[in-house]
Each structure stands twice: as C-alpha cells, then as structure tokens.
Amino acid sequence: xxxxxxxxxxxxxxxxxxxxxxxxxxxxxxxxxxxxxxxxxxxxxxxxxxxxxxxxxxxxxxxxxxxxxxxxxxxxxxxxxxxxxxxxxxxxxxxxxxxxxxxxxxxxxxxxxxxxxxxxxxxxxxxxxxxxxxxxxxxxxxxxxxxxxxxxxxxxxxxxxxxxxxxxxxxxxxxxxxxxxxxxxxxxxxxxxxxxxxxxxxxxxxxxxxxxxxxxxxxxxxxxxxxxxxxxxxxxxxxxxxxxxxxxxxxxxxxxxxxxxxxxxxxxxxxxxxxxxxxxxx
DNA sequence: AGCCTATGCGAAC
DNA sequence: TTCGCCTAGGCTG
Numbered sequence: 001x002x003x004x005x006x007x008x009x010x011x012x013x014x015x016x017x018x019x020x021x022x023x024x025x026x027x028x029x030x031x032x033x034x035x036x037x038x039x040x041x042x043x044x045x046x047x048x049x050x051x052x053x054x055x056x057x058x059x060x061x062x063x064x065x066x067x068x069x070x071x072x073x074x075x076x077x078x079x080x081x082x083x084x085x086x087x088x089x090x091x092x093x094x095x096x097x098x099x100x101x102x103x104x105x106x107x108x109x110x111x112x113x114x115x116x117x118x119x120x121x122x123x124x125x126x127x128x129x130x131x132x133x134x135x136x137x138x139x140x141x142x143x144x145x146x147x148x149x150x151x152x153x154x155x156x157x158x159x160x161x162x163x164x165x166x167x168x169x170x171x172x173x174x175x176x177x178x179x180x181x182x183x184x185x186x187x188x189x190x191x192x193x194x195x196x197x198x199x200x201x202x203x204x205x206x207x208x209x210x211x212x213x214x215x216x217x218x219x220x221x222x223x224x225x226x227x228x229x230x231x232x233x234x235x236x237x238x239x240x241x242x243x244x245x246x247x248x249x250x251x252x253x254x255x256x257x258x259x260x261x262x263x264x265x266x267x268x269x270x271x272x273x274x275x276x277x278x279x280x281x282x
Numbered sequence: 283a284g285c286c287t288a289t290g291c292g293a294a295c
Numbered sequence: 296t297t298c299g300c301c302t303a304g305g306c307t308g
Contacts, residue, residue, distance in 0.1 A: 003289050052290075070290045071302045089301065109302045111291055160291095167289045214289075242289085263296095264290085285307075294298075 002068040004165020005208030007049035008133045012209070013076050014047035014056065017096070017103045023058075024095040028086035035115035036092065038062060044094075051128045051164025055121050056094075063121055064092070069111025076105040128164040132201040133209065139198040146186040146194060153189060154182030155262050166201065169242045170208075172267045173216035174200055176240045181273045182266055213237040221250045241267040 025040040027033040039058045046057040054074075056064040068074065080102045083095045092107035107113060114120075129145070130137035145162045146153065156162050157171045166174075175182050178197050180189070208214050215237030219225060222238060240250055245258040245267060254271040 006289080067291075069292085069300065070288060071300060072290085073302060109300060111300060158290095169289050171289095236289085265288085283308090286305085288302100288304095290300100292299090295296080 002052060002070070002072060003167035003170055003205075003208070003214070004049070004051055004131060004133055005205045005214070006212075007052055007054050007068070007165070008205075008209045009212055010074055010076075011047045011049040011054060014044075014074075014094070014105060017076060017078055017105070018044045018094055019047055020044070021096050024083075024093075024097075026093045026095070028090040028093055032092050032113050032115075035064075038115060039064065050125055050134070051131050051160050052167070053124055053128075061118055063116050063118065065112060065114045065116045065120060065124070066092075066107065066110055067112035069109070072108065072110035074105060074107045074110070076103070078103040080104065128160055129162045131164040132198065132205050133165055139195065142198065143191060143194050146189060147191070149186035151186055152183045152261065153180060153186050154266055154268075156186045158262070158264065163198075163201075165205065168264055169214045169236075169239065170201065170204065170216075172242045173214070173239055174204065176269060176273060177216065177218075179273050180275055181270075182261065182268050184275065211237070214239065214242075216240060217250065226250070241269055243267065 021044060022041060023044050025036045027036040039062045042062065043059045044056060045059055048055055052067060054066040056066065058064070066074070083097060083102045083104045086093060086106065089108055090106045091110055091113050093104060095102065095104040130139055130141050142163045146156050149156055154171060154175060157166050157174070158168070174197050177200060178193060180193065204216055213236050217238035217240060241256050244256040246255050248254070249256055249269040249272060252269065252271045254269060257268055257270050259266050
C-alpha cells in the first residue's frame, strides 16, 4: 500500500476527520505511550504528507512524525457507535467521540512514529526531492540530479532525495509506460523523456490519491479491450509489469522480466524497454 | 492453520 | 550488510 499516494490520501482523510478537533491520543501497544500522553487531548491543527512521510501537527508545535515503511497501516474508521478495544499491536490511536458517533484511527506496524518539533519536519522536507503530488514541486531539482548521474534511472526514481513519493510500483510502471530500460544511466536520458515521466507521475499518482489504487494500464490495454480476464489478485489495479514476472507483456507478448536492483525487486519488459542508447542515436 | 511475500527504511551489526 | 517492524493478503495443505 504505502507509496506517496497512500500517505497523501491518508493526510486528507485524517484532516477531514480530526483536524480542528480535540483528539484523544493513546498507544495501546505502549511503545508510543509516553509521547502520546504529551499530545493527548490537544487540538490537531494539520495533517499533511511529504513523499512517504506523514506529519500530524498538534497545537503548541507538537508534531507526530509517521512513516509506514513496508508493512505499516493506518486505518481510519468513522461513524462508529463507540471506540472499540484495540485489535493487534496498535502503536498509535487517535480518537474523537461526538454526540452520536465516534471516529478513530489505528496505526500498526509503522517503521516510524515519533513526537518531534517543527525543526524535524523542516529537516525531513529539506532532504526530500520534489513530490509529484505537491503543486509547488520543482521537477527541475530532480532533473538536475538525474541528468548528472551515472546511476541507473530505476535506482534514481526510488531515491527519495531525487523524487519523493515514488515506490516500487510507480517506478516499474512509469518506466514501462515510457519504454525506458531501468538500468539505463540517468545522465543518458533526454530532458523530454524525464519531463514526460514526471508529468505522467503527476497524473498517475494523483489518480492513486483519488482511487486508493495504483492503476497504470492505458484503456487500449485493459482486459476488456484485449479480451483477457481482469486481474483479481494483488488487491491493486491493473499494471503492466509490477509482479508480473514471466507473464506475457500486455503490449508485445514477450515475458516480463525480473531482477533485484539495490535490494528491491525490479520488473520490466526487455522488448518494450530497450532504449539504452537513444542519446547516441539521436 | 501455517507459510510466504511485500508498494520501505531506520537501526544494529 | 542484515535485521526488525510484527501487518495483511494470497497461496498451500
């Protein structure tokens, strides 16, 4: 679940439910108990995301810095009759009880849940690259890094200091959609290729925020258009290459390939994504 | 019921 | 470089 769109969506939902309200903050699991006590009963001023980071800002400059990591979840329930006993290891619980309904949000399995001050948020924001989900993002900062780097573009896209919020699914899919080989050095890309990928990420991730799913397949390649069975696994949307190792490419039919790059699974179509030397060719 | 894997990254070794 | 997080979905049996 957690790429940038998940955190952005979460920030929006938490804003809707809790911002402007005096919130009960607890840590049923206990690991955040001392810090939860500091902000318990204070007003949530803002909930916002940057890349894959989430900041809950309470009054008096108390911020809760959350990062879901790989297995973290932050589940929000609204319109409950009452706030139920926690299930599993709930590191952080936000709760608000109105006259006739209760809302609560449970954080589990997060890699990070810290009580911090504004300077910590500044520090995190400073080390993140531009986030395609933020209207004020400057893609030129990402291009400055990519255009000078010998590292593979597949590695650079996952580097949060280059572009914030892109994870393994969006990486694989945006490279496929632009027919760029993941191992191609960043500095061999043309500016237009980068800009097209960036613009695409803005759209794809924006859709991810709205739908809560990663859908990257163009209409002409959807199951209905091609007469294949829709995917029911993965719990996600239709994708071209992510976790489709060995299956036929939706465009050319050759087998989707997989390898490990910088410790992460990498998926691509070696037929569609062959553009290793376009700079030499142009 | 049990096993495996994962859209990530900070900390420990 | 490896481990922890300790979740949840999918698959195996």
